[in-house]
Amino acid sequence: MTKKQPIPLYRYFPLQFANGNVVKRFAKPCLKCGEWVELPHMYGVVKQQAERAFLSANAECPKCAHKFAVDCMITSEKLVVKMHLPHAFMLWYLLRTTPTPPAISAASQQAVAQASLKPVAMSEVELAVDQLGQYQGKPIPAAVSYKGEWYDFERVAMKQERALAKEELWLDAGLIFKKRG
Numbered sequence: 206m207t208k209k210q211p212i213p214l215y216r217y218f219p220l221q222f223a224n225g226n227v228v229k230r231f232a233k234p235c236l237k238c239g240e241w242v243e244l245p246h247m248y249g250v251v252k253q254q255a256e257r258a259f260l261s262a263n264a265e266c267p268k269c270a271h272k273f274a275v276d277c278m279i280t281s282e283k284l285v286v287k288m289h290l291p292h293a294f295m296l297w298y299l300l301r302t303t304p305t306p307p308a309i310s311a312a313s314q315q316a317v318a319q320a321s322l323k324p325v326a327m328s329e330v331e332l333a334v335d336q337l338g339q340y341q342g343k344p345i346p347a348a349v350s351y352k353g354e355w356y357d358f359e360r361v362a363m364k365q366e367r368a369l370a371k372e373e374l375w376l377d378a379g380l381i382f383k384k385r386g
């Protein structure tokens with residue numbers, strides 16, 4: 206058996222959990238400059254289970270070239286939990302126990318690679334008139350329109366949250382909206 210190597214992480218995405226949640230995007234801030242480092246700049250492995258996924262990767266910041274390790278668990282509720290295990294062990298173990306994902310088409314690889322996790326600015330969306338309340342002194346709109354699609358308010362973004370489902374829109378005000386379907 207040949208030794209498996211870390212591969213571009215987007216080969217493992219989107220992650221689909223048993224509860225129906227899908228995680229399409231994943232990113233970590235660079236430990237040195239703070240730039241968001243997204244899937245195309247990570248090489249590693251993701252072991253997917255029904256309720257959680259274990260991720261271990263080597264990331265390289267596209268801005269400052271700083272290299273760092275990413276070891277975490279993504280829950281089916283889309284929370285990202287840091288794993289406190291030695292990186293070399295986690296990478297080795299996951300590579301050893303995880304099948305390589307089937308190759309996907311170049312087009313869908315590109316779509317995943319280009320999906321950005323940066324929040325959308327409030328100024329880029331049209332706000333619905335209805336307000337649900339206030340968050341950090343700003344109104345929470347019941348719905349927003351972005352690029353011709355309506356999104357309904359879903360929840361307040363959590364600080365550690367860096368994984369979004371496909372139909373979700375993250376506003377820089379710290380609010381997450383879900384595409385009306």
Ligand SMILES: [Zn+2]
Nearest residue numbers: 235238266269
């Ligand atoms: Zn950097």
